[in-house]
Amino acid sequence: MSGTMALSLNHLSKRMQGMPQIMDISLEIQPGEIYGLLGVQGAGKSLLLSMIMDLVRPSIGSIEIFGQRLSPQNNRILAHVGALLDPPGFYEAMSVKENLEIQAAYTGLHDRQRIAEVLHDFSLQSAASLRVRDLPAPTRQRLGLARAILHRPGLLLLDEPFTYLDSMSIRFLSDLLGRLALIHNTAILVTGKQVNELIRVVDCIGILHQGRLLRELPASEVNERVNRRYQIRSTNPQTTLQALDAAGFSSVRLLEDGVVEVADSEIDADLLVRTLADHGPKLLGLESQQATIEELLLDTVAQEQNRV
Amino acid sequence: MFKLLKYELKKANFILVYAVFIVIVGAYLTAIVGVTNLSNYFTVGVPPLSLVMSVNIFTIIWTLMLCTYLGIELFHNEYEQGSMRVFFASGLGRTRILLLKAALLYLSSMLMGLTVVLSAFFAGRPLLKPETFWPYLSSSAVLALVSSSFVFLPLAIGLLFKRKIVTIFSVVGLLLVIGGSMSVSSFTNRPTQILIVTLATASLASFYAVISHSANEDLLK
Numbered sequence: 001m002s003g004t005m006a007l008s009l010n011h012l013s014k015r016m017q018g019m020p021q022i023m024d025i026s027l028e029i030q031p032g033e034i035y036g037l038l039g040v041q042g043a044g045k046s047l048l049l050s051m052i053m054d055l056v057r058p059s060i061g062s063i064e065i066f067g068q069r070l071s072p073q074n075n076r077i078l079a080h081v082g083a084l085l086d087p088p089g090f091y092e093a094m095s096v097k098e099n100l101e102i103q104a105a106y107t108g109l110h111d112r113q114r115i116a117e118v119l120h121d122f123s124l125q126s127a128a129s130l131r132v133r134d135l136p137a138p139t140r141q142r143l144g145l146a147r148a149i150l151h152r153p154g155l156l157l158l159d160e161p162f163t164y165l166d167s168m169s170i171r172f173l174s175d176l177l178g179r180l181a182l183i184h185n186t187a188i189l190v191t192g193k194q195v196n197e198l199i200r201v202v203d204c205i206g207i208l209h210q211g212r213l214l215r216e217l218p219a220s221e222v223n224e225r226v227n228r229r230y231q232i233r234s235t236n237p238q239t240t241l242q243a244l245d246a247a248g249f250s251s252v253r254l255l256e257d258g259v260v261e262v263a264d265s266e267i268d269a270d271l272l273v274r275t276l277a278d279h280g281p282k283l284l285g286l287e288s289q290q291a292t293i294e295e296l297l298l299d300t301v302a303q304e305q306n307r308v
Numbered sequence: 309m310f311k312l313l314k315y316e317l318k319k320a321n322f323i324l325v326y327a328v329f330i331v332i333v334g335a336y337l338t339a340i341v342g343v344t345n346l347s348n349y350f351t352v353g354v355p356p357l358s359l360v361m362s363v364n365i366f367t368i369i370w371t372l373m374l375c376t377y378l379g380i381e382l383f384h385n386e387y388e389q390g391s392m393r394v395f396f397a398s399g400l401g402r403t404r405i406l407l408l409k410a411a412l413l414y415l416s417s418m419l420m421g422l423t424v425v426l427s428a429f430f431a432g433r434p435l436l437k438p439e440t441f442w443p444y445l446s447s448s449a450v451l452a453l454v455s456s457s458f459v460f461l462p463l464a465i466g467l468l469f470k471r472k473i474v475t476i477f478s479v480v481g482l483l484l485v486i487g488g489s490m491s492v493s494s495f496t497n498r499p500t501q502i503l504i505v506t507l508a509t510a511s512l513a514s515f516y517a518v519i520s521h522s523a524n525e526d527l528l529k
Contacts, residue, residue, distance in 0.1 A: 016526070047528075053397040056526040072524065078399030085397075087529070089390030091319055098318070105311040106398035147394075 004067035006031045006155045006187030007052065012061035014051060014211075021047055022211045024061075031154065032185040034177060034201050036219075038192060038297050039208035045191040046086055048208070049157050052189070053083055065155060079107050082153030084161055088144035092133040096124055096143055099132055100150055107151040114150060121176075122146040137164040145173065149180065156180065158190040174201050199223065207300045214304050222296065230272060232260045233285035243279040247271065250306065251299055263299060309408070312400075316412050320381040325374050329420055333427050336366050340431050360432045364448055365490050367427055368455050369483055371420040375459035376479045378416055382409045383463065384472045393527055402523040410460070410515060417459055421452030457508045458482060460515035467518050482507070 007029040014022040022044050029035045039045045050056040052063055054075050063070040068077045090099050100115045119125050122142045127135060135143065141164040148156060156177075162170055178201045180186040190202070199205075205222050207214045234240045240260045244252045249272070251263045262272060276283055317323070340363060386392035396402050428448040432441050462482055466475025486507070489500050 050393075050526075050528065053393070055393050055396060056528065057524070072402070075401060076399045078397055081397070081399075083394075083397060085390070085393060087390045089392070089394045091391055092389060094319070098315075102315050103394070103398075105315055106395060106400065 005029065005064065006033070006066060007189065008064040009048075009052075010062045010064070012048075012051065012058050012063065014047065014056065015059045020211060022051065022058075025208075025211075025213045026061075027206060027213060027216065029155075029187045029189060031187050032181050033203045034181050034188040034190065036190055036192065036199075036202035036205040037208055038205055040193060040297065040301075042210075043208045044211040045208055046159050047211075049083065049085060049159050049189070049191065052157060053081065053085070054078060079151070080154045081157065082148040082151065082155070083157040084144045084148045084159055085157075086159045088140065088147075090132040090140070090143065093131060095129050095131055096135070097128040099143065100147060103147045103150050109151045114152075118146040118150050138166060138169065141165055142169065149176075152184065152186075154186060156186055156188045156190075158188065160192050161190060162192060177201050207297055209297075209301050209304065214300050229261065229263045229288065230267065230269075231255075231285075231287050232262070232276065232280075232283070233258070234260070234276075234281045234283050236281040239281045240276065243275055244272075246279070247275040249275075251302060312408065313412060316382065316409060319386075320378045320412075322378065322416060325378060326416075326419065329370060329374050329423065332370050333363075333367055333423055336363065337427055337431050341434075344435055360428065360435055360444065361490075363427050363431045364424060364451060365487060367420070367424040368451070368458075368490075369487060371417060371424065371455070372458055372479060372483060372486075375413060375417045375420065376462065376475065379413055379459055379463040380472055380475060382413060383467055384470075384475065387467075387470065387527075387529075388472075390529055393529070396527060403519065406519045406522060410519065413459065413463075414456060417456040418453070421456045424452040425449045451504065454504055454508045455486075457511045458486070459511070461507065461511035464511070464514040464518040467522065 005028045007027075009025055009027050012022055012025045013020065025048065027035070037045050037048070047056060051058055052065075052070075054063075054070055054072070057072070065077045065081060068074060070077065091102065094102070097115065097119070100118065104110075104112075104115060119128055122145060124139070124142060124146060127139055127143075132140065132143065141161070145158070145161060148158065161173060165173065177188055177190070181188055181201075199219065199222060202219050204216060204218050206216045232240055237254055237258045237260050241252060241254055244260065244262060249262050249267070253261055253263075255261055273286070276286070340360070383392075386395065395405055425445070425448055428445055432444055432448075436444060459479075462475050462478030465478045466472060468474075486504075489503055
């Protein structure tokens with residue numbers, strides 16, 4: 001499997017009940033790469049993951065996993081994929097350990113020691129004999145993650161894995177994903193609405209909105225661009241707003257306390273300062289603030305809508 | 309594959325279901341023997357063949373009910389809880405998985421059918437004359453074999469609509485048809501034979517059609 005892409009989506013589209021749900025998505029993930037898929041509720045993230053798992057068949061386009069084209073007749077390759085879907089789909093009346101044993105049976109894993117290993121890694125030993133229906137949400141989430149990596153998959157798909165996790169578990173999971181990618185060369189596709197934690201581990205972020213992949217950014221670029229946000233205090237906020245608008249700055253808004261905020265991810269700081277000096281009122285303060293990655297998402301979506 | 313079967317049996321609580329079946333059939337047989345002895349004691353003269361035939365009807369009804377429970381556990385609940393998605397996503401192949409589950413259900417039903425034959429043997433031998441007993445036993449065996457597939461018809465209808473309640477109501481309808489038909493005639497009666505064989509064929513055919521459909525449909529939950 002070396003030399004081939006772990007996952008390759010080629011012009012993937014899906015229509016359901018006549019409505020386009022996924023539109024012409026192409027992306028590639030290399031072995032050892034962590035790809036973050038960012039999108040709001042209903043963007044199509046879960047549907048895309050279901051398509052990769054062959055649960056939903058594409059209307060147009062193809063999916064290749066480790067170089068093998070996925071089809072109803074050729075889906076054995078899915079044994080090399082681990083997934084945490086939403087909902088995770090446990091056997092509720094069975095114990096935590098039995099759920100892991102069933103997964104091992106499905107995927108042809110014969111290493112019984114491995115179950116003990118993931119129970120330990122995800123701090124599930126004390127819950128091993130409990131029935132899944134009696135577990136609290138965070139423990140269920142940890143079980144879902146444990147099940148996804150149980151058979152050491154080459155490709156890991158995680159649908160909003162940080163939901164329900166406490167800060168300790170989030171840190172543990174981020175580290176685990178990093179280790180899986182680095183040491184085991186696992187390719188990881190992880191979706192989220194709040195991926196601030198992920199930014200530390202992902203190599204690339206794709207922004208999905210209304211079924212379309214709006215933009216793909218390397219993590220380094222995300223780090224660089226996402227944090228550009230300027231807050232401007234002046235003697236006349238309205239004039240500042242108009243001056244920035246006239247100069248072509250997008251995503252300019254007046255906050256409640258009279259502060260004008262420019263949150264354009266592609267902001268040119270020199271141009272901003274020149275515009276304020278030449279056309280704006282007297283400046284009282286200018287400060288750069290850290291934006292969140294969610295704001296990058298909203299910013300990209302707003303830019304896309306403006307373009308349309 | 310055997311490992312998967314083991315877990316499928318475990319998921320559906322098969323041992324518990326079969327234990328319940330044995331207890332119910334055992335209790336009914338005990339009651340039959342009691343009634344026969346009482347009728348002999350009071351010289352009422354209940355026809356033994358009617359009593360023994362009732363064992364068949366009784367066990368078929370219970371087989372259908374308990375296999376419906378197994379069918380709901382193996383199919384409906386897995387779709388509803390989303391665990392079928394995990395199973396399908398394992399790379400084993402959807403058709404293969406669904407056929408495995410169907411085979412398991414059919415074997416369970418056959419096992420219960422075998423119990424019908426055994427119960428007919430134990431209930432019929434002391435009560436029937438040899439010339440009545442052996443034809444009765446052979447017709448019971450055929451009935452058990454054929455009726456093992458009955459569960460698939462209501463299950464196919466329920467899965468098509470993706471509703472447990474449709475499966476349950478379909479079972480009730482089927483029970484009324486089978487029970488009504490057999491209570492007014494024996495299995496050796498030609499119209500009943502035609503009905504039973506038609507139902508069995510329709511059951512298997514409809515279920516296979518549903519499996520083919522399910523193997524290709526989008527599974528969102």
